[in-house]
Amino acid sequence: MGIIVQKYGGTSVANVERIRGVAKRVVKTKEDGNSVVVVVSALGETTDELLRLAHQISPHPPERELDMLLATGEQVSVALLAMAIQALGHDAISFTGPQVGIVTDAVHTKAKIIDIKSERILDEIERGRIVIVAGFQGVTVDQDITTLGRGGSDTTAVALAAKLKADVCEIYTDVGGVHSADPKIVSDARKLPIISYDEMLEMSATGAKVMQLRAVEYGKNYGVLIHVRSSFSDEPGTLIKEGEEMLERPIISGITYDVGEAKVTILDVPDRPGVAAGVFRALADANVNVDMIIQNVSEKGYTDISFTVAKEDLRRASEVMKRIVSELGARGLTCDEEIAKVSLIGAGMKTHPGVAADMFGVLAEKNINIEMISTSSIKISCVIRAREVERAVRAVHEKFDLSKEQVKQVAGD
Amino acid sequence: MGIIVQKYGGTSVANVERIRGVAKRVVKTKEDGNSVVVVVSALGETTDELLRLAHQISPHPPERELDMLLATGEQVSVALLAMAIQALGHDAISFTGPQVGIVTDAVHTKAKIIDIKSERILDEIERGRIVIVAGFQGVTVDQDITTLGRGGSDTTAVALAAKLKADVCEIYTDVGGVHSADPKIVSDARKLPIISYDEMLEMSATGAKVMQLRAVEYGKNYGVLIHVRSSFSDEPGTLIKEGEEMLERPIISGITYDVGEAKVTILDVPDRPGVAAGVFRALADANVNVDMIIQNVSEKGYTDISFTVAKEDLRRASEVMKRIVSELGARGLTCDEEIAKVSLIGAGMKTHPGVAADMFGVLAEKNINIEMISTSSIKISCVIRAREVERAVRAVHEKFDLSKEQVKQVAGD
Numbered sequence: 001m002g003i004i005v006q007k008y009g010g011t012s013v014a015n016v017e018r019i020r021g022v023a024k025r026v027v028k029t030k031e032d033g034n035s036v037v038v039v040v041s042a043l044g045e046t047t048d049e050l051l052r053l054a055h056q057i058s059p060h061p062p063e064r065e066l067d068m069l070l071a072t073g074e075q076v077s078v079a080l081l082a083m084a085i086q087a088l089g090h091d092a093i094s095f096t097g098p099q100v101g102i103v104t105d106a107v108h109t110k111a112k113i114i115d116i117k118s119e120r121i122l123d124e125i126e127r128g129r130i131v132i133v134a135g136f137q138g139v140t141v142d143q144d145i146t147t148l149g150r151g152g153s154d155t156t157a158v159a160l161a162a163k164l165k166a167d168v169c170e171i172y173t174d175v176g177g178v179h180s181a182d183p184k185i186v187s188d189a190r191k192l193p194i195i196s197y198d199e200m201l202e203m204s205a206t207g208a209k210v211m212q213l214r215a216v217e218y219g220k221n222y223g224v225l226i227h228v229r230s231s232f233s234d235e236p237g238t239l240i241k242e243g244e245e246m247l248e249r250p251i252i253s254g255i256t257y258d259v260g261e262a263k264v265t266i267l268d269v270p271d272r273p274g275v276a277a278g279v280f281r282a283l284a285d286a287n288v289n290v291d292m293i294i295q296n297v298s299e300k301g302y303t304d305i306s307f308t309v310a311k312e313d314l315r316r317a318s319e320v321m322k323r324i325v326s327e328l329g330a331r332g333l334t335c336d337e338e339i340a341k342v343s344l345i346g347a348g349m350k351t352h353p354g355v356a357a358d359m360f361g362v363l364a365e366k367n368i369n370i371e372m373i374s375t376s377s378i379k380i381s382c383v384i385r386a387r388e389v390e391r392a393v394r395a396v397h398e399k400f401d402l403s404k405e406q407v408k409q410v411a412g413d
Numbered sequence: 414m415g416i417i418v419q420k421y422g423g424t425s426v427a428n429v430e431r432i433r434g435v436a437k438r439v440v441k442t443k444e445d446g447n448s449v450v451v452v453v454s455a456l457g458e459t460t461d462e463l464l465r466l467a468h469q470i471s472p473h474p475p476e477r478e479l480d481m482l483l484a485t486g487e488q489v490s491v492a493l494l495a496m497a498i499q500a501l502g503h504d505a506i507s508f509t510g511p512q513v514g515i516v517t518d519a520v521h522t523k524a525k526i527i528d529i530k531s532e533r534i535l536d537e538i539e540r541g542r543i544v545i546v547a548g549f550q551g552v553t554v555d556q557d558i559t560t561l562g563r564g565g566s567d568t569t570a571v572a573l574a575a576k577l578k579a580d581v582c583e584i585y586t587d588v589g590g591v592h593s594a595d596p597k598i599v600s601d602a603r604k605l606p607i608i609s610y611d612e613m614l615e616m617s618a619t620g621a622k623v624m625q626l627r628a629v630e631y632g633k634n635y636g637v638l639i640h641v642r643s644s645f646s647d648e649p650g651t652l653i654k655e656g657e658e659m660l661e662r663p664i665i666s667g668i669t670y671d672v673g674e675a676k677v678t679i680l681d682v683p684d685r686p687g688v689a690a691g692v693f694r695a696l697a698d699a700n701v702n703v704d705m706i707i708q709n710v711s712e713k714g715y716t717d718i719s720f721t722v723a724k725e726d727l728r729r730a731s732e733v734m735k736r737i738v739s740e741l742g743a744r745g746l747t748c749d750e751e752i753a754k755v756s757l758i759g760a761g762m763k764t765h766p767g768v769a770a771d772m773f774g775v776l777a778e779k780n781i782n783i784e785m786i787s788t789s790s791i792k793i794s795c796v797i798r799a800r801e802v803e804r805a806v807r808a809v810h811e812k813f814d815l816s817k818e819q820v821k822q823v824a825g826d
Contacts, residue, residue: 058500069492072485079482
């Protein structure tokens with residue numbers, strides 16, 4: 001009997017009625033002849049409410065205790081879902097991350113999964129039970145509770161699917177799939193039937209909220225077939241799978257945006273070897289993930305270095321940088337939270353050289369200034385003013401005609 | 414350095430301001446030169462809210478999942494209190510029951526502590542940290558989460574105090590001590606400066622909400638000095654200690670009441686050996702605690718058996734009894750939830766034979782009918798109609814003049 005892992009996000013279990021709906025869907029999957037492992041997030045806005053409570057207690061709550069606090073949200077969900085499934089006459093059992101041995105490193109609030117001890121889950125599946133696992137959480141080898149960062153339940157689900165060799169990992173969302181742009185901003189955004197791991201990685205990395213980046217990485221590394229679909233209908237959603245398996249694909253998959261980053265610039269850094277390494281080593285040591293990095297060529301032996309980080313890491317990043325600025329003898333530091341990043345993703349663009357020019361062109365037409373640019377073989381990102389983000393997304397989406405099915409090219413072109 | 418265990422109930426941590434207040438008190442105890450271990454209950458009404466949620470999902474939620482759900486309440490509290498203490502510049506670390514190895518049996522929703530693995534706590538104390546432990550919860554040898562029943566945080570605290578050989582176990586409450594009667598009903602109820610374990614056991618068993626029965630038993634068995642006191646002032650509260658250590662004591666300590674029980678009567682049971690054993694063995698097997706038991710003498714070879722159980726166990730008790738009724742060939746079964754139990758407690762009463770007569774007399778004067786009576790050497794309990802409970806408590810409290818300091822008798826009289 002094949003195993004299906006299903007992951008339900010916070011909106012899918014936001015109230016009692018929706019929890020009952022999820023229970024019915026899980027039971028149906030079981031009755032269709034599958035073994036089912038369910039991963040659940042915290043109910044609705046629970047995590048944000050707990051965070052607010054923590055910040056009322058302390059402006060900078062210690063991260064170990066934050067994890068202790070936040071992990072309760074998913075524990076509530078799994079217990080309630082187990083009750084709802086049992087009320088339908090099926091056998092179900094809930095577990096916290098620590099109980100099923102989701103072992104992580106000790107980087108609180110953004111821990112990485114090291115191992116999953118799946119024996120207990122397999123035992124319960126063997127007994128015919130539906131197994132429900134709290135997403136987002138794990139435990140260190142010292143038995144301290146950790147969490148995996150925002151969206152971490154996706155990672156729990158994909159990692160479990162990999163470990164249990166599940167047939168598919170279904171990610172249930174309220175948007176029902178991966179779209180060519182955020183449907184909240186672009187009303188005629190198109191749902192993509194299929195997307196490669198690499199494109200999905202870029203989508204997640206550049207702001208698509210539909211799946212956590214780490215979850216996609218995990219899926220790619222272990223070849224987990226992922227199906228992003230709607231928790232409110234039976235329509236097929238978006239399949240995420242290996243690119244080589246796709247016979248033809250569109251040039252552009254979608255456009256994403258991210259207003260969750262801030263830009264840090266170090267002014268007049270002496271331009272000598274090892275400077276960049278020093279800056280970014282210090283940030284890495286402080287567990288700050290850096291996204292885009294730009295260093296201008298210097299004229300008088302000095303240069304500016306700019307980079308972007310998640311807004312929640314800005315305080316930590318700027319503390320580290322204040323120290324570095326004086327060590328390097330740089331002139332100063334500026335922080336800018338009013339930026340947005342707009343990105344165009346598509347595995348086809350590497351063989352279509354005009355894409356970047358078209359994107360810059362449409363932004364120029366709309367009089368939107370580009371402050372930073374970063375590209376990869378399947379992505380182009382531009383940093384602009386935050387207030388212009390919706391206008392930019394709509395303009396680019398329209399320019400590339402993404403609401404229609406795209407021109408196909410054969411893979412490997 | 415001596416260890417002090419402090420336990421704070423739900424009202425003591427009902428909001429952010431009160432959590433800060435508790436943090437200050439904990440820090441002060443630490444600064445006074447003690448090692449401090451803190452046990453916390455769930456915030457305010459959290460447990461009741463979680464129960465409501467569970468009952469919206471399922472009329473009879475499975476108890477394993479109920480424990481999974483309820484245990485989150487205390488986990489939230491310990492994390493927030495650790496944050497509040499760290500915000501005051503002191504080192505604190507929080508733990509769930511499972512994390513510090515509070516091992517229990519597998520009787521979900523009313524588990525009993527089997528063992529506490531105190532190494533981790535002692536390690537953290539050694540490092541100078543304030544240790545915060547979630548009350549009310551434990552873990553089975555199979556790693557399933559359990560809870561200890563209503564008021565279970567008291568038991569966690571006293572059991573920890575016993576295991577850690579603490580100097581004292583302080584139980585912080587909003588009433589500030591043990592009173593001669595519930596101050597909400599009897600406005601001039603007196604706070605008792607001292608009470609024996611045995612008297613406190615009877616107080617708890619007969620409805621005093623100030624401490625969980627099992628916690629007092631634990632205290633008595635391990636000789637833990639317990640101090641019940643106010644979380645809102647520095648006034649001394651009530652000391653609970655061995656009776657022999659008290660040089661003199663009042664005849665009557667207090668009066669308690671309990672409206673949380675229901676009466677079950679089995680009608681016309683054939684009066685033959687083994688009948689009572691069969692009835693109460695079946696209830697014990699279903700994990701129903703029976704309080705009072707009355708069996709009338711029979712005339713025609715039939716008798717009635719009445720007993721009281723906690724209202725939350727009534728459904729289970731009546732299911733068991735329906736089966737028993739037909740097995741025994743009894744005539745039928747009645748259940749009555751409109752009862753109250755009023756009890757008079759005092760270690761001195763065993764040498765003062767008129768106490769029972771006085772209690773029955775004052776109830777008769779007030780025209781309150783007594784339906785069941787049960788006595789021990791230091792307690793008299795009467796079951797009456799629930800609607801008459803406040804009148805009964807006030808009348809008995811007044812009759813025995815409990816608002817004044819009582820006539821003393823030398824211990825061992």
